[in-house]
Amino acid sequence: MEAIRMDNLVKTYGSGSTAVHAIKNVSLYVNPGEVVGLLGPSGSGKTTLLQCLGAVIDPTAGRIELNGETIFDNGWKLSDLRALRRDKIGFVFQAAYLIPFLSVLDNVALLPMLAEQSNAMARKRAMELLTILEVEHRAHAKPSELSGGEQQRVAIARAMANQPPFILADEPTAPLDSERSLIVMKLLARLAQEYNTAIMVVTHDDIIIPRFKRLYRLRDGVAHEEAGQGLPFPD
Amino acid sequence: MINLAFKEISYSWVRYVLTAAGLGLLIGVTLTMTGLVRGMMDDAVALIRGTHADLWVVQDDTMGPYAESSTLYDDVSRNISGLPGVAEASNVAYLTVQVRHAGKDIRAQVAGFEKNKPGEPPYLVSGRPILQSRYEAIADIKSGFRLGDKIGIRRTELTVVGLTKGMVSSGGDPVVFVTMKDAQDIQFQKDNTTIYNERNRLSANPKLNRPGSPGLLQAVTDSQQSNQKVNAVLVRLTPGFDPDTVAETIRRWKHFEVYTYEQMRQILQERVIINALRQLGMFMVILAIVSTAIIALIIYNMTMGKIREIAVLKLIGAKNKTIISMILQQAWGLGIIGYIVGNATATTLAPLFPKRVELLVFDSFVAFLIILLICSLASLVAIRAALKVQPASAIGG
Numbered sequence: 114m115e116a117i118r119m120d121n122l123v124k125t126y127g128s129g130s131t132a133v134h135a136i137k138n139v140s141l142y143v144n145p146g147e148v149v150g151l152l153g154p155s156g157s158g159k160t161t162l163l164q165c166l167g168a169v170i171d172p173t174a175g176r177i178e179l180n181g182e183t184i185f186d187n188g189w190k191l192s193d194l195r196a197l198r199r200d201k202i203g204f205v206f207q208a209a210y211l212i213p214f215l216s217v218l219d220n221v222a223l224l225p226m227l228a229e230q231s232n233a234m235a236r237k238r239a240m241e242l243l244t245i246l247e248v249e250h251r252a253h254a255k256p257s258e259l260s261g262g263e264q265q266r267v268a269i270a271r272a273m274a275n276q277p278p279f280i281l282a283d284e285p286t287a288p289l290d291s292e293r294s295l296i297v298m299k300l301l302a303r304l305a306q307e308y309n310t311a312i313m314v315v316t317h318d319d320i321i322i323p324r325f326k327r328l329y330r331l332r333d334g335v336a337h338e339e340a341g342q343g344l345p346f347p348d
Numbered sequence: 349m350i351n352l353a354f355k356e357i358s359y360s361w362v363r364y365v366l367t368a369a370g371l372g373l374l375i376g377v378t379l380t381m382t383g384l385v386r387g388m389m390d391d392a393v394a395l396i397r398g399t400h401a402d403l404w405v406v407q408d409d410t411m412g413p414y415a416e417s418s419t420l421y422d423d424v425s426r427n428i429s430g431l432p433g434v435a436e437a438s439n440v441a442y443l444t445v446q447v448r449h450a451g452k453d454i455r456a457q458v459a460g461f462e463k464n465k466p467g468e469p470p471y472l473v474s475g476r477p478i479l480q481s482r483y484e485a486i487a488d489i490k491s492g493f494r495l496g497d498k499i500g501i502r503r504t505e506l507t508v509v510g511l512t513k514g515m516v517s518s519g520g521d522p523v524v525f526v527t528m529k530d531a532q533d534i535q536f537q538k539d540n541t542t543i544y545n546e547r548n549r550l551s552a553n554p555k556l557n558r559p560g561s562p563g564l565l566q567a568v569t570d571s572q573q574s575n576q577k578v579n580a581v582l583v584r585l586t587p588g589f590d591p592d593t594v595a596e597t598i599r600r601w602k603h604f605e606v607y608t609y610e611q612m613r614q615i616l617q618e619r620v621i622i623n624a625l626r627q628l629g630m631f632m633v634i635l636a637i638v639s640t641a642i643i644a645l646i647i648y649n650m651t652m653g654k655i656r657e658i659a660v661l662k663l664i665g666a667k668n669k670t671i672i673s674m675i676l677q678q679a680w681g682l683g684i685i686g687y688i689v690g691n692a693t694a695t696t697l698a699p700l701f702p703k704r705v706e707l708l709v710f711d712s713f714v715a716f717l718i719i720l721l722i723c724s725l726a727s728l729v730a731i732r733a734a735l736k737v738q739p740a741s742a743i744g745g
Contacts, residue, residue, distance in 0.1 A: 160743065169663065169740040198739070199665020210660045210742065212352075214359035219350055226349045227665050255359070271664075283743060 116311030122175035143311040153331030203272030203280035209264040211256035224274040242270035262293040353677035372689025379694035387704035401582035413579035433589030438465030439578035448500040457517035460531020466582035475510030486510035488522035536575035644726035651730035663739035683723035
């Protein structure tokens with residue numbers, strides 16, 4: 114069973130002669146433990162597709178399944194999308210978007226706390242993830258005291274905090290240099306394997322693109338599946 | 349769950365506390381004004397409360413000496429004291445004067461009273477009661493006079509023998525108690541030039557200076573040199589008598605206006621100082637509106653400054669109530685710190701005001717509740733803006 118599956122998804126803004134068809138019959142899937150790339154130029158419908166996958170906007174038509182559970186189906190949608198986002202989707206953004214007034218530890222622990230886990234349990238889980246991502250020594254620092262690479266690792270830890278089956282990473286290496294980009298991508302790939310998590314990475318990064326074994330290229334609202342080079346990450 | 353509001357406040361606490369302190373100064377001004385209103389209301393009745401009288405007999409068709417001119421002859425008190433239900437009746441005279449002391453003029457209200465009768469100073473904080481029939485005075489400490497000071501009122505020099513506290517006129521001027529005889533003299537006293545000119549004017553009047561009536565001119569002159577008038581008669585009732593019944597008897601048979609304590613209080617608080625109270629009340633309303641606008645602006649700016657974080661919080665599954673609670677707690681925090689600073693400001697500034705600033709615990713408590721309400725209302729705009737933020741805005745820029 115796929116971690117995420119999208120069938121014939123359509124998203125149209127407006128109606129009649131002013132209608133804009135942002136996504137046209139897009140079908141895609143990501144398996145558990147797989148890291149898939151999503152490529153596409155500006156205006157190709159990438160953001161709209163991400164927002165549909167992230168369950169923050171409703172598609173006009175089509176069907177999305179997450180971990181076997183239908184969340185959208187031709188106008189019907191799951192009633193509590195907020196809880197779905199909290200528990201089953203992890204988000205990693207281009208600019209990390211950590212909460213600046215929370216410590217690194219609390220930024221990661223926030224998600225389990227929102228899911229009503231006890232503070233102690235949430236912080237224990239957060240510290241485990243920070244250790245895996247090798248930023249545990251910065252646990253009590255504020256995000257502004259971290260380098261870009263460290264911030265992105267913390268963002269990944271936050272995305273993993275509730276052990277979601279699917280992570281959506283929106284250009285996670287954009288602000289990083291080549292070396293750090295590869296480190297972050299290697300971490301994502303490792304986590305996908307270890308936690309059996311499906312990860313979709315939106316990127317323009319030429320260093321990253323050859324590492325995908327499978328990718329989708331989006332152009333004018335239409336997605337094409339391609340086989341990637343699947344180059345290994347350097348040690 | 350982490351307290352997001354507290355975490356954010358701790359993160360930039362200097363800016364937050366300085367903002368709240370600025371707000372606190374505004375709250376301090378509002379609290380001081382409330383204290384001024386309370387002080388004025390209390391000062392307005394300080395003198396009548398201190399007389400321990402049950403009824404005030406004043407000139408017919410007037411509201412009494414505290415509100416307007418009222419003149420009675422000093423034998424009226426003897427007539428009144430014979431009425432059923434009247435235990436004691438005494439004359440009082442009031443006039444506002446400039447008192448000379450140590451080269452300075454101090455505005456004060458002179459109160460003439462009869463010893464051991466209603467109208468005498470209620471208690472002394474220092475010194476002794478007036479023992480002589482003339483030329484001694486008891487002053488309120490607000491006047492700045494000290495025991496043994498010689499004070500000059502018109503042409504009369506008095507020695508301060510006692511001090512009271514909290515005895516002020518409805519306008520907040522300190523009261524100087526003197527004997528009735530001194531008060532009548534002071535009220536009537538004229539300077540030497542005026543007396544000389546009046547004598548010349550009378551002697552030049554052929555109707556008053558006739559050859560056939562040798563004593564007439566002297567009689568008229570003497571009558572103008574003495575004063576048998578007072579401003580009110582204070583009445584203390586025999587226990588068991590109803591003030592309204594006795595007042596009605598005096599009105600019907602003696603043709604004077606009579607007020608009970610409650611009526612006199614109403615005249616002073618609801619007529620004499622009402623314009624000043626309204627003036628301050630308007631300022632307080634404007635300050636409350638300005639405070640609300642300022643708090644709303646501060647909270648709105650604080651919220652808009654973290655709108656991206658709010659979008660991320662919503663995206664990762666934070667409930668609306670988490671966001672609302674964060675904004676409200678920060679607004680209340682501003683209010684609480686502002687209230688503490690405001691209270692400290694008002695308490696520090698109160699003694700510096702020329703008029704009494706009466707800061708009551710009850711008013712302070714009500715102000716605290718109003719501040720919390722204003723903070724809650726002021727947060728509404730920011731909460732609305734935060735709730736309108738779409739989690740989608742966190743994705744894809």
